[in-house]
Amino acid sequence: EPEVTQTPSHQVTQMGQEVILRCVPISNHLYFYWYRQILGQKVEFLVSFYNNEISEKSEIFDDQFSVERPDGSNFTLKIRSTKLEDSAMYFCASSEEHTFSNYNEQFFGPGTRLTVL
Amino acid sequence: DAKTTQPPSMDCAEGRAANLPCNHSTISGNEYVYWYRQIHSQGPQYIIHGLKNNETNEMASLIITEDRKSSTLILPHATLRDTAVYYCISGYSTLTFGKGTMLLVSP
Numbered sequence: 001e002p003e004v005t006q007t008p009s010h011q012v013t014q015m016g017q018e019v020i021l022r023c024v025p026i027s028n029h030l031y032f033y034w035y036r037q038i039l040g041q042k043v044e045f046l047v048s049f050y051n052n053e054i055s056e057k058s059e060i061f062d063d064q065f066s067v068e069r070p071d072g073s074n075f076t077l078k079i080r081s082t083k084l085e086d087s088a089m090y091f092c093a094s095s096e097e098h099t100f101s102n103y104n105e106q107f108f109g110p111g112t113r114l115t116v117l
Numbered sequence: 118d119a120k121t122t123q124p125p126s127m128d129c130a131e132g133r134a135a136n137l138p139c140n141h142s143t144i145s146g147n148e149y150v151y152w153y154r155q156i157h158s159q160g161p162q163y164i165i166h167g168l169k170n171n172e173t174n175e176m177a178s179l180i181i182t183e184d185r186k187s188s189t190l191i192l193p194h195a196t197l198r199d200t201a202v203y204y205c206i207s208g209y210s211t212l213t214f215g216k217g218t219m220l221l222v223s224p
Contacts, residue, residue: 103209
């Protein structure tokens with residue numbers, strides 16, 4: 001069964017450093033998403049991406065964050081200058097195209113645990 | 118903020134049906150009701166969704182009230198592996214997770 005994969009599974013970085021989290025969505029999917037979950041808290045939407053551009057983003061997704069689909073298979077989340085409060089589990093998800101009359105479920109990856117020291 | 122309310126926790130005996138309620142009284146006409154679950158810090162997993170009609174798949178059944186203000190997810194024969202946080206979400210495509218219901222299935 002196809003699945004979303006994420007690398008690395010755990011990333012440790014120093015405050016102020018840049019990190020890139022990588023995701024390989026399911027191959028025929030067109031919508032891509034990033035979510036985060038701070039330990040013990042809710043899963044929070046960050047951004048959705050479709051047709052090579054951001055389609056929606058939350059207040060959390062500020063100028064420190066960016067997303068890219070560099071080569072047609074990978075989907076990356078970059079945090080330019082990490083802060084302590086960026087420590088969280090980051091989940092990538094993908095789905096087929098949504099239409100008004102047809103919802104396509106999001107498939108989530110296993111997550112990358114980011115620890116900022 | 119999430120537009121749904123769910124009980125924080127529920128218990129269920131293994132082999133029995135688990136009925137998880139959700140209130141979504143502010144749902145609008147074209148918004149779906151989705152259910153996802155998260156098993157111990159893994160990525161959330163889709164279970165089922167509905168718009169107006171009741172739905173059933175290999176994992177669960179979804180019963181939506183006629184006024185669409187509430188719904189119930191039914192796991193017909195809960196197993197220990199169904200222990201997870203269950204999220205009821207209303208919306209179109211973006212998922213806004215709440216705190217969900219922690220379902221504990223015990224022997």
